[in-house]
Amino acid sequence: MSARVxxxxxxxxxLGASRELRRYVRAYARSAxxxxxxxxxxxxxxxxGIGPWIVPYPEDARGAVHLERKLQPPSAAHWxxxxxxxxxxxxxxxxxxxxxxxxxxxxxxxxALLGVPLGIVxxxxxxxxxxxxxxxxxxxxxxxALVLALAVVGALGPSILNAMIALSLVWWPGYVRLVQAKTLxxxxxxxxxxxxxxxAGRLRIVLVHLLPNCVSPIVVKxxxxxxxxxxxxxxxxxxxxGAQPPYPEWGAMISHxxxxxxxxxWYSAFPGLAIYLTVLGFNLVGDGLRDLLDPKSLA
Amino acid sequence: MLFGLxxxxxxxxxxxxxxxxxxAAGPDAxxxxxxxxxxxxxLDRPLGVQFVRYLGGVATGDLGQSLRxxxxxxxxxxxxxxxxxxxxxxxxxxxxxxxxxxxxxSAVYQNTWIDHVTRVVSVSGVALPAFWLGLMLQLLVxxxxxxxxxxxxxxxxxxxxxxxxxxxFVDALLRGEWRTFADAAAHAVLPVVTLCFxxxxxxxxxxxxEMLETLRQDYIVTARAQGFSGFRVVTRYALRNAMxxxxxxxxxxxxxxxxxxxxxxxxxxxxxIGLYAVNAAVSSDFQPIMGVTLVIGLNxxxxxxxxxxxxxxxxPRIRRASVR
Numbered sequence: 001m002s003a004r005v006x007x008x009x010x011x012x013x014x015l016g017a018s019r020e021l022r023r024y025v026r027a028y029a030r031s032a033x034x035x036x037x038x039x040x041x042x043x044x045x046x047x048x049g050i051g052p053w054i055v056p057y058p059e060d061a062r063g064a065v066h067l068e069r070k071l072q073p074p075s076a077a078h079w080x081x082x083x084x085x086x087x088x089x090x091x092x093x094x095x096x097x098x099x100x101x102x103x104x105x106x107x108x109x110x111x112a113l114l115g116v117p118l119g120i121v122x123x124x125x126x127x128x129x130x131x132x133x134x135x136x137x138x139x140x141x142x143x144x145a146l147v148l149a150l151a152v153v154g155a156l157g158p159s160i161l162n163a164m165i166a167l168s169l170v171w172w173p174g175y176v177r178l179v180q181a182k183t184l185x186x187x188x189x190x191x192x193x194x195x196x197x198x199x200a201g202r203l204r205i206v207l208v209h210l211l212p213n214c215v216s217p218i219v220v221k222x223x224x225x226x227x228x229x230x231x232x233x234x235x236x237x238x239x240x241x242g243a244q245p246p247y248p249e250w251g252a253m254i255s256h257x258x259x260x261x262x263x264x265x266w267y268s269a270f271p272g273l274a275i276y277l278t279v280l281g282f283n284l285v286g287d288g289l290r291d292l293l294d295p296k297s298l299a
Numbered sequence: 300m301l302f303g304l305x306x307x308x309x310x311x312x313x314x315x316x317x318x319x320x321x322x323a324a325g326p327d328a329x330x331x332x333x334x335x336x337x338x339x340x341x342l343d344r345p346l347g348v349q350f351v352r353y354l355g356g357v358a359t360g361d362l363g364q365s366l367r368x369x370x371x372x373x374x375x376x377x378x379x380x381x382x383x384x385x386x387x388x389x390x391x392x393x394x395x396x397x398x399x400x401x402x403x404x405s406a407v408y409q410n411t412w413i414d415h416v417t418r419v420v421s422v423s424g425v426a427l428p429a430f431w432l433g434l435m436l437q438l439l440v441x442x443x444x445x446x447x448x449x450x451x452x453x454x455x456x457x458x459x460x461x462x463x464x465x466x467x468f469v470d471a472l473l474r475g476e477w478r479t480f481a482d483a484a485a486h487a488v489l490p491v492v493t494l495c496f497x498x499x500x501x502x503x504x505x506x507x508x509e510m511l512e513t514l515r516q517d518y519i520v521t522a523r524a525q526g527f528s529g530f531r532v533v534t535r536y537a538l539r540n541a542m543x544x545x546x547x548x549x550x551x552x553x554x555x556x557x558x559x560x561x562x563x564x565x566x567x568x569x570x571x572i573g574l575y576a577v578n579a580a581v582s583s584d585f586q587p588i589m590g591v592t593l594v595i596g597l598n599x600x601x602x603x604x605x606x607x608x609x610x611x612x613x614x615p616r617i618r619r620a621s622v623r
Contacts, residue, residue, distance in 0.1 A: 033422070135303060136303070138300060138303070139300060139303035139304055139306070139307050140307065142300060142303075142304060142554075142596050142599050142600055143304070143307070143554075143558075143592055143595060143596040143599065144554050144555055144557055144558025144559075144595065144599070145558065146558040146559070146561055146562075147557070147558045147561060147576070147591065147592055147595050148307075148311075148592065150561060150576060150577070150580050150588065151308070151311045151312075151580075151588050151589065151592045152311055153580065154579070154580040154583065154585060154588045155311055155312060155585070157583070158580075158581070227426065231426075231428055234428060235428065235429075235430060235561075235562055238428075238430045238562065238565075239430075239561065239562065239565055239577045239580070239581070240577075240581050241580055241581065251428075251430075254428075254430065254431055254434065258434055258566075261434065261437065261438055261442065262438050262442040262443060265438055268431070268434055269435070269438075272428055272431030272434070272435070275428045275431065276423075276426055276427055276428065276431070279425075279426040279427075279428075280422065280423065280426035283422065283425055283426050284422065287422075
């Protein structure tokens with residue numbers, strides 16, 4: 001009997017979930033700016049994925065030298081011009097998408113993996129442990145992330161790996177603050193009290209009741225953070241503390257290109273445009289997701 | 300919080316894997332040179348001893364010595380901080396003066412062209428890399444049009460005014476040196492606009508959202524029904540209530556702007572603590588970076604304190620609650 005009830009209920013649940021998902025997709029698609037963001041992000045991800053196979057001069061990513069074609073303006077052969085050693089700027093911008101996607105993903109995922117558990121402990125367990133976590137979080141949040149990352153890279157030495165480590169180390173407090181506030185609010189909800197009263201253990205409450213309800217704001221913050229992390233890593237690259245030449249990273253390319261302004265403007269203009277469009281795309285997607293999943297928040 | 304900040308700067312400089320002595324000694328240094336530096340800076344002592352020495356140093360204003368400038372870090376910070384303070388303050392003022400009215404207009408004229416333009420600016424502002432925006436402004440306004448200088452704090456021919464407050468604008472005004480003031484202003488336009496743009500976008504965005512929320516409240520409808528003019532209702536009743544979250548954003552943005560100076564000062568060769576920190580980080584000069592981190596953290600805390608005080612000034616309910 002119970003098996004029959006289950007078999008009847010499961011498809012209905014699945015049907016409800018898929019209907020809910022369709023409703024969300026329709027609501028998201030109604031916003032032109034959210035869709036524009038999604039298109040930009042989709043193009044960025046595709047370009048990052050297939051970049052090495054579509055670029056005209058793949059060897060230019062590894063710092064090949066072609067002095068005979070250095071600093072050429074945009075043309076049919078070199079759509080975005082060439083740099084001071086004759087590398088194709090279009091090739092390097094396209095391959096830079098993959099680098100930026102990796103950087104953004106690693107920083108955001110590591111920050112969430114560090115911040116979410118700490119936030120849940122601070123909000124759900126509370127007490128001295130929770131208090132300590134929140135005080136440490138506040139201290140980290142009292143210094144702008146870029147300055148803190150600069151200090152950490154200063155200690156570790158400039159490289160793209162160290163820039164990613166530094167940014168991951170300074171990015172988690174935002175997740176702690178977010179998840180702690182959400183967990184505290186959820187702790188007062190009837191369904192959590194009911195679970196507690198029915199004898200559910202702490203771990204079960206966290207995994208079954210708290211964590212799933214924190215997913216929406218985490219997803220919203222994650223999509224916003226992808227853009228912000230790409231921007232921060234490019235900033236470190238620009239000041240010479242991130243990726244080192246000849247690595248095709250957008251911030252480092254702008255940094256080198258600035259020495260060739262104003263005559264050879266394309267060298268720094270196009271990598272900057274790529275950063276702007278990518279960050280814009282992630283911000284628009286984040287905005288759209290927030291309107292849909294977490295409309296009360298303002299951040 | 301202050302103690303926490305000190306712990307953090309100490310942890311970065313002493314606990315993060317990496318060897319400050321080796322970095323300071325340079326790639327060609329041999330082991331004995333590194334050991335000498337380690338002993339000189341007390342890096343061979345136990346961590347607890349180093350921490351106590353670090354706290355004692357900070358308490359007496361000893362933030363170490365810059366390997367690059369050979370000056371005491373505190374002296375360098377006192378020299379460069381006023382420039383950064385002027386840059387950030389001007390940028391924040393511009394962001395507030397432009398961002399708040401635009402956010403308000405955007406909400407009042409929702410879904411009109413004003414609203415659309417404002418929203419495009421606010422979305423773009425947060426996504427634009429400040430260093431790239433700065434370079435493009437330099438390219439267009441300074442190099443192509445030749446309207447404004449490329450960078451620096453003053454032109455080569457202008458002499459800085461005799462120091463009174465060490466704030467260049469204020470000193471030039473106090474001494475009546477108008478040409479120096481104008482020259483400083485011309486040099487400040489592009490860095491201030493570059494630094495202010497992301498903050499302006501955020502402030503505008505939050506103010507718009509809050510104004511939209513506030514304009515739907517019953518007391519606004521009542522005020523309108525009682526015949527108060529639209530301007531009075533918007534500025535006196537709606538804006539004042541919408542300002543609390545906007546103020547939070549302004550406080551947050553002040554901190555982010557201090558971080559942003561690292562990039563903007565690098566682009567415009569602005570002699571502030573941001574450029575000082577970048578030059579130090581690039582040449583592995585460790586003490587100045589820690590000094591700048593500490594100063595920026597302290598300023599951010601102070602800004603948040605001022606924002607908390609401003610809440611009470613703006614909202615009588617908060618004022619009364621704190622008195623009780």
